[in-house]
Amino acid sequence: xxxxxxxxxxxxxxxxxxxxxxxxxxxxxxxxxxxxxxxxxxxxxxxxxxxxxxxxxxxxxxxxxxxxxxxxxxxxxxxxxxxxxxxxxxxxxxxxxxxxxxxxxxxxxxxxxxxxxxxxxxxxxxxxxxxxxxxxxxxxxxxxxxxxxxxxxxxxxxxxxxxxxxxxxxxxxxxxxxxxxxxxxxxxxxxxxxxxxxxxxxxxxxxxxxxxxxxxxxxxxxxxxxxxxxxxxxxxxxxxxxxxxxxxxxxxxxxxxxxxxxxxxxxxxxxxxxxxxxxxxxxxxxxxxxxxxxxxxxxxxxxxxxxxxxxxxxxxxxxxxxxxxxxxxxx
Numbered sequence: 001x002x003x004x005x006x007x008x009x010x011x012x013x014x015x016x017x018x019x020x021x022x023x024x025x026x027x028x029x030x031x032x033x034x035x036x037x038x039x040x041x042x043x044x045x046x047x048x049x050x051x052x053x054x055x056x057x058x059x060x061x062x063x064x065x066x067x068x069x070x071x072x073x074x075x076x077x078x079x080x081x082x083x084x085x086x087x088x089x090x091x092x093x094x095x096x097x098x099x100x101x102x103x104x105x106x107x108x109x110x111x112x113x114x115x116x117x118x119x120x121x122x123x124x125x126x127x128x129x130x131x132x133x134x135x136x137x138x139x140x141x142x143x144x145x146x147x148x149x150x151x152x153x154x155x156x157x158x159x160x161x162x163x164x165x166x167x168x169x170x171x172x173x174x175x176x177x178x179x180x181x182x183x184x185x186x187x188x189x190x191x192x193x194x195x196x197x198x199x200x201x202x203x204x205x206x207x208x209x210x211x212x213x214x215x216x217x218x219x220x221x222x223x224x225x226x227x228x229x230x231x232x233x234x235x236x237x238x239x240x241x242x243x244x245x246x247x248x249x250x251x252x253x254x255x256x257x258x259x260x261x262x263x264x265x266x267x268x269x270x271x272x273x274x275x276x277x278x279x280x281x282x283x284x285x286x287x288x289x290x291x292x293x294x295x296x297x298x299x300x301x302x303x304x305x306x307x308x309x310x311x312x313x314x315x316x317x318x319x320x321x322x323x324x325x326x327x328x329x330x331x
Contacts, residue, residue, distance in 0.1 A: 004029045005307055006069045006099035013054055016250045017318065021054065022070070022311040030103045031080070038080040038103050041096055044307070044328040045073035045123040046314050047157075051249040060273055070098040070310075073128055075112070075119050076330075086111065093122045098310055100330055116293040124325035125161050125299045126288045132274040133161035133219075134284040136241035140270050141217035145170030148211050150230065153221035154195060155182040155300075157325035158243060161288070162219045163192045164297045171217070174210055176203070176226065178320050185323070190298055203229050214238070222247050224254040231258040234267050242271040250318055300324030 083106030096102025154175025183195035223245030304313035
């Protein structure tokens with residue numbers, strides 16, 4: 001008889017996440033109740049926010065309890081349905097976590113069309129990362145045609161979409177990424193105007209060369225020394241969408257030296273969580289789906305094979321080992 005397999009949080013990491021913080025368990029396949037749906041997950045999304053959920057420190061969301069399945073976005077197929085809007089075979093996106101099977105209320109699932117967009121892309125450019133890019137860029141950065149938009153972690157799931165959207169809407173896009181291969185991808189495949197390899201060790205000088213007039217909009221995913229350096233290049237009345245601080249999730253905060261730039265240049269600096277305003281999602285998903293279906297937004301995926309590979313893949317994500325959206329293929 002087939003069983004459900006899931007990965008639970010076994011212990012809270014002290015600094016860097018370790019594979020020993022997770023445990024693989026088997027259990028009976030759950031059954032749907034009234035207005036619920038049983039889904040066989042095909043894809044699991046791995047994302048930087050998961051590090052925060054592994055900690056019991058105060059945050060914007062409750063931590064995963066020890067012994068509970070790790071949280072995470074999933075895409076899969078309906079197996080059984082007690083909800084009138086779903087039938088077996090429907091492809092759906094939800095948040096069923098690190099497991100092969102999951103049950104959810106029908107209202108917590110999104111039915112998706114895979115005729116033009118592959119199922120996995122609904123966890124990437126047409127999912128939470130894509131909406132994050134769209135909301136941060138348009139609601140906070142609000143670039144005008146001709147503005148210079150700088151994106152950190154530019155080859156990642158969020159950053160890659162930010163730069164492409166900026167270009168589509170008439171702005172100039174400059175990426176920052178780690179390594180020559182990622183920078184070539186950002187410019188040659190994604191169409192950014194320039195990309196700076198921060199590992200080359202000349203971030204400030206390289207940025208001045210490609211953006212001598214400064215930065216109008218910064219979409220910040222990394223934090224730490226890179227963010228601190230970028231603050232010195234912001235224009236008066238520029239805007240910063242603070243989306244993530246991945247360089248600091250497994251270590252002590254970086255001692256910021258240039259935060260005075262926010263005051264001196266009257267910079268608008270706003271942190272945001274994409275789930276804050278769900279009313280923005282339909283418009284964002286409509287635009288993103290159109291761009292992905294027609295090839296105007298390109299994307300790349302790093303795929304780990306099988307549920308048991310998820311812990312190592314998450315650790316690799318925090319160390320920059322992914323190239324594009326990090327996924328786990330479950331079937």
